[in-house]
Amino acid sequence: MEKELLFYQAYEKFYEMAACSEAFGAFCRDAFGEDFSQDGFSDINQIQMILDYVPERKDIHILDIGCGNGKMLGYLQKKTGAFIYGFDYSENAITTAKQLFRTRSDFVQGIIGEINYPAETFDVVIAMDTLYFAPDLSEFVGQIMNWMKKDGVFFVGYQGADI
Numbered sequence: 001m002e003k004e005l006l007f008y009q010a011y012e013k014f015y016e017m018a019a020c021s022e023a024f025g026a027f028c029r030d031a032f033g034e035d036f037s038q039d040g041f042s043d044i045n046q047i048q049m050i051l052d053y054v055p056e057r058k059d060i061h062i063l064d065i066g067c068g069n070g071k072m073l074g075y076l077q078k079k080t081g082a083f084i085y086g087f088d089y090s091e092n093a094i095t096t097a098k099q100l101f102r103t104r105s106d107f108v109q110g111i112i113g114e115i116n117y118p119a120e121t122f123d124v125v126i127a128m129d130t131l132y133f134a135p136d137l138s139e140f141v142g143q144i145m146n147w148m149k150k151d152g153v154f155f156v157g158y159q160g161a162d163i
């Protein structure tokens with residue numbers, strides 16, 4: 001079986017588990033300080049750092065690339081009132097995100113390199129442990145810059161030193 005398909009299936013299983021496992025929620029709270037169904041390593045301090053950079057004005061738009069089930073965005077929305085956008089290629093993840101966060105939100109199943117947004121849409125873009133999946137990293141970062149407003153902020157969680 002192709003490696004990409006195996007990865008996809010693994011993420012489908014992961015988000016199916018995350019949607020119903022109380023033990024996993026408890027693990028995330030213990031390990032990271034908040035349950036965002038982390039498959040990455042974002043803890044509450046990192047998210048607090050993002051909040052410090054969200055502009056203090058109305059009508060903020062935040063995008064999470066590889067948003068999983070949207071819990072991180074839901075937290076940011078609770079704190080800022082932002083309109084939240086997320087995409088992820090996992091159908092299970094996006095199904096849960098749509099169920100959990102119905103207000104001022106736009107969650108879509110989408111693939112890095114294929115999905116697109118209008119230019120200058122976002123005040124804040126986050127990509128936690130997800131940029132590795134870009135087929136062409138430079139091209140994708142260029143696309144993200146185009147999606148952001150001129151004074152937008154881009155937060156990247158990336159393990160490894162080769163970015």
Ligand SMILES: C[S@@+](CC[C@H](N)C(=O)[O-])C[C@H]1O[C@@H](n2cnc3c(N)ncnc32)[C@H](O)[C@@H]1O
Binds near residue numbers: 011039068087130
């Ligand atoms: C390591 S997880 C990080 C998830 C989340 N951002 C976090 O911090 O917990 C990577 C995420 O990217 C998604 N993903 C993987 N490849 C993708 C692709 N080609 N396009 C869109 N999403 C992808 C996975 O479904 C998963 O939710």
